[in-house]
Amino acid sequence: MLEETIQRTKAYYCLECGICTGSCPVSRYHPDFSPRLMVERALLRAEGLALEDREIWSCLTCGTCSARCPSLVDYNEFTRSTRVAARKDGHPGVDTxxxxxxxxxxxxxxxxxxxxxxxxxxxxxxxxxxxxxxxxxxxxxxxxxxxxxxxxxxxxxxxxxxxxxxxxxxxxxxxxxxxxxxxxxxxxxxxxxxxxxxxxxxxxxxxxxxxxxxxxxxxxxxxxxxxxxxxxxxxxxxxxxxxxxxASVAKGKLAFGEMEGTVTYQDPCRLGRYAGVYDEPRELLAAVPGLELVEMPRARAEALCCGSSGWVSCTRVNKRIQLERLTEAAGTGASTLVTGCPKCNIHLACAARDGDIDDPIEIRFVTDLMAEALGT
Amino acid sequence: MVSRSGDPNILALVCAWHPLTAADNAGEDGCTYSAKATVVAVECAGRVTTAALLKALAGRPDGVLVAACGRGDCHYSNGNESCEKVVEETREIMRVAGIDPARLGFDLSSDVDGRRFASLIDGFSEDISKLNGRAAGRARAVRKPARTRSGKRTTKRVSPKKKVATKRATGRKKVTPKKKTAAKRATGRKKAAPKKKTAAKRATGRKKATPKKTTAAKRAPSTRKTAKRATAKKKSATKSRRAKSTGRK
Structure with missing residues (x-):
């Protein structure tokens, strides 16, 4: 079952350099999780080990490792298709x-x-x-x-x-x-x-x-x-x-009223690393007179994930990733963290209301903020 | 309580404390209720999650009924109240998904009277029958203009069998007395109804039908079962618990 996955994701190119594990937001807080080891188990054809491993459900499929891998191994697809095999084998994830x-x-x-x-x-x-x-x-x-x-x-x-x-x-x-x-x-x-x-x-x-x-x-x-x-x-x-x-703003079909404030922007993994849309959300925010955009240290392709995806993993580890991102956002001096994804909004808002950090930054979905700038 | 072949499929999730005792007593008292109601015991109504209810609905029953112990009587302190919230949330999701929230019933009661349980199931079953009738009427009303508006695709999707069935139904409407058409309309949801009928007919007609089908067909003529038979299996399992429960009361 794993053979096809290895061929399709080019996992056999893995050099065991460990960049994937080094960049993984989950591995940072959860040493048992390692993208490199996951691929390694598959390459050793240890199918049982690979499928029964609970950690395949810990992956956020955020794409940071895929974006940095020098051998261009597609880890996201690797995780997904291992999950298909694991599910068939009777090892589904635990739904949040x-x-x-x-x-x-x-x-x-x-x-x-x-x-x-x-x-x-x-x-x-x-x-x-x-x-x-x-x-x-x-x-x-x-x-x-x-x-x-x-x-x-x-x-x-x-x-x-x-x-x-x-x-x-x-x-x-x-x-x-x-x-x-x-x-x-x-x-x-x-x-x-x-x-x-x-x-x-x-x-x-x-x-x-x-x-x-x-x-x-x-x-x-x-x-x-x-x-x-x-x-x-x-x-x-x-x-x-x-x-x-x-595009509507560029064509002159849409204009915004003045709005004071400093915001920072959370690049969603699906919009950024997956679909390659980085500039448009920023252009849109720049179209509001008076609104200042400050970038977080890790932005665009380097952006940190909102901490959860696919409704299969929500643990202490995920919470710590979310708190790390919220702290990073607050560190920019912005009063609002604008997200381009409703799910990032849900996950970060959940971490913010847990009370682990004092006075968390306000989190808003991009259209909510823009509609307010319309003045309606 | 009148027996009808068009009784809707009901899934009843019943708390193992008071409501299941009521179901058991219904058996002991020889009460009857719809044979299309499947009673499933859960340890506590609080264990019923929104996901469980949504998954039950994905199995396309005509209705799901949750029976919990009365307020203040939960063995685990507040399972019935948390279940109430779960039912409320599920109904909201059903509304968004386009499923009538009335298809999810909820009963809070510590009454262990068997007759009450039988009438609870029958009452819910009747409500769902009415909903099915209304839904079938709506489906007919919707299908007609759709067919004339965009010819090709709609005619393709409606299978000939279904067409005949709907034609028959509307044709007979004038001839037969009201009750009969009501019963016919009440058979299941719009798509499942004609199929089920033919399947049952086929099963009785042919000898080579699979064992499952034949038993289904054999059972089909008598649509009522006594509650005794329905709950017989659960009896032994709940005996000790019932003794506890009734002893406490």
């Missing part, structure tokens, strides 16, 4: 949030009906058919599950629509939309992802959209990088909301 998040994703493959769209604010304009579609992803679900964490995920979706309206676009929001399948895919359940993807592609085709805009970078990365592998070239363009809005 008591499995609720992965369960509602699975529910969307069967049983779920037409999505409720009553969360859309009354003053916003959306349509059923049109050229531009807003893919809301799991935001309405997160709105229910993460309300107690002080995260308003429905507000994030609403502020995205508000900004699109301000840019002169009336986006399609479809009740037939499903989860993009990112989390099932990265936790080794490709079948659920494929079922969800087929429904989404059919929904987009029926809506007649030529461009799909995402608030969540994970949905965006799935459409941009993974769906084409399974379903061929997409018949529509994809854009993250920051790309879409930055």
């Amino acid at each position: 949030h008591a499995g609720t998040v992965l369960a509602f994703m699975e529910l969307q493959t069967k049983g779920a009906g037409e999505r409720d769209l009553s969360w859309i604010a009354d003053d916003l304009r959306t349509s059923r058919k049109g050229k531009v579609l807003f893919f809301t992803g799991c935001l309405p679900y997160f709105g229910v599950v993460f309300r107690d964490y002080g995260v308003d995920a429905v507000g994030m979706a609403n502020s995205t629509i508000r900004l699109m309206n301000a840019a002169g676009v009336r986006p399609v929001v479809s009740p037939a939309e499903r989860c993009c399948g990112h989390d099932p895919y990265w936790t080794g359940d490709a079948e659920t992802m494929k079922t969800l993807a087929r429904r989404n592609l059919r929904m987009i085709e029926e809506s007649g959209a030529r461009k799909v805009v995402f608030a969540c970078p994970e949905c965006y990365a799935m459409f941009k990088l993974v769906y084409p592998d399974f379903f061929g070239r997409l018949k529509f363009e994809v854009a993250h909301v920051t790309e879409f809005l930055a």
